[in-house]
Amino acid sequence: MGIHNLAKLIADQAPAAIKEGEMANYFGRKIAIDASMSIYQFLIAVRQNGENLTNDSGETTSHLMGMFYRTIRMIENGIKPVYVFDGKPPQLKSKELEKRLERRTEAEAEKTKAADAGDGEAFDKFARRTVKVTREHNDDCKRLLTLMGVPYVDAPTEAEAQCAALVKQGKVYGVGTEDMDALTFGADVLVRHLTFSETRKMPIREYSLTKALQGLGINFEEFTDLCILLGCDYCDSIKGIGQKRALDLIKQHRNIETILKNIDKKKYAVPDDWAYEQARQLFKVPEILPADATDLKWTEPDEDGLVSYMVKEKGFS
DNA sequence: ACTCTGTCTCAAGACGGT
DNA sequence: TGTTCTTGAGACAGAGT
DNA sequence: ACAGTCC
Numbered sequence: 001m002g003i004h005n006l007a008k009l010i011a012d013q014a015p016a017a018i019k020e021g022e023m024a025n026y027f028g029r030k031i032a033i034d035a036s037m038s039i040y041q042f043l044i045a046v047r048q049n050g051e052n053l054t055n056d057s058g059e060t061t062s063h064l065m066g067m068f069y070r071t072i073r074m075i076e077n078g079i080k081p082v083y084v085f086d087g088k089p090p091q092l093k094s095k096e097l098e099k100r101l102e103r104r105t106e107a108e109a110e111k112t113k114a115a116d117a118g119d120g121e122a123f124d125k126f127a128r129r130t131v132k133v134t135r136e137h138n139d140d141c142k143r144l145l146t147l148m149g150v151p152y153v154d155a156p157t158e159a160e161a162q163c164a165a166l167v168k169q170g171k172v173y174g175v176g177t178e179d180m181d182a183l184t185f186g187a188d189v190l191v192r193h194l195t196f197s198e199t200r201k202m203p204i205r206e207y208s209l210t211k212a213l214q215g216l217g218i219n220f221e222e223f224t225d226l227c228i229l230l231g232c233d234y235c236d237s238i239k240g241i242g243q244k245r246a247l248d249l250i251k252q253h254r255n256i257e258t259i260l261k262n263i264d265k266k267k268y269a270v271p272d273d274w275a276y277e278q279a280r281q282l283f284k285v286p287e288i289l290p291a292d293a294t295d296l297k298w299t300e301p302d303e304d305g306l307v308s309y310m311v312k313e314k315g316f317s
Numbered sequence: 318a319c320t321c322t323g324t325c326t327c328a329a330g331a332c333g334g335t
Numbered sequence: 336t337g338t339t340c341t342t343g344a345g346a347c348a349g350a351g352t
Numbered sequence: 353a354c355a356g357t358c359c
Binding site for chain 1: 319320321322327328329330331332
């Protein structure tokens with residue numbers, strides 16, 4: 001879920017942090033991309049008659065289709081993408097993940113119901129909600145990327161954290177994602193809608209963390225606490241505190257501890273065993289690979305290998 | 318009046334030919 | 336051994352400040 | 353711009 005309403009808050013309170021970009025700005029730039037999230041989107045979107053695309057053996061190919069063409073399109077436009085795959089989610093995220101699993105299970109039941117009723121429309125809808133990225137999807141895409149000469153990184157935990165680390169280490173220009181928590185992890189540049197398809201309708205939008213901090217009038221530590229107050233994947237937030245009050249409180253008190261000492265707890269109920277300190281640590285010192293552990297090399301594609309894999313193994317034409 | 322919450326919905330990619 | 340995550344936006348009603 | 357197709 002990223003950070004609740006952070007995009008809106010920046011748009012309202014620090015508009016100078018957002019730049020509407022042209023794709024020419026990105027020629028020659030290296031960009032880190034959350035691979036698992038991309039795969040997820042492809043699995044949901046690339047469908048025909050309610051089902052994913054498959055080869056003759058029944059293996060899903062939607063993710064390869066999406067990743068193949070999108071990556072080609074980026075390279076054609078001079079972008080050097082590096083894909084980052086998720087590792088094990090942090091313990092603190094388990095509550096959130098449970099919730100998501102529950103929703104999937106629910107959708108699974110609805111899907112079956114729709115199938116029995118012969119309702120294709122509903123089947124399609126619920127089928128999309130049951131999508132889950134598997135080990136095989138990830139491995140397929142890693143194989144594809146290797147053949148294409150595009151590097152990838154296996155993150156120890158959160159892909160967004162590793163993407164941000166690559167920016168901080170100066171290995172890439174920015175993170176290409178829709179997920180605003182890349183900023184919370186400290187990426188200075190976040191690029192949204194970085195897709196070059198003909199059907200794109202959203203302009204490329206670049207967020208600068210430095211300018212966002214200037215515009216909001218807070219420092220990075222305060223920004224982290226602000227994000228926790230807005231609502232992140234790692235812990236609850238305080239009911240009744242949204243974008244406006246969260247920013248006001250941070251500006252007034254500068255950190256969550258001081259806010260807790262000063263707010264009326266009868267009006268604003270603080271969650272039990274609120275894990276904000278642990279969440280703060282995850283954002284501040286996420287588990288990431290050191291700079292010398294990632295070697296990003298873009299090479300010529302292995303054309304014979306690509307044909308062999310995509311055509312012979314996966315049934316592309 | 319303003320702000321936030323909660324809950325609901327929906328839609329989601331990329332290509333080439335027309 | 337069991338192995339992997341969605342998200343964002345918009346609309347609307349309702350309650351608290 | 354749009355509808356059909358990709359596998």
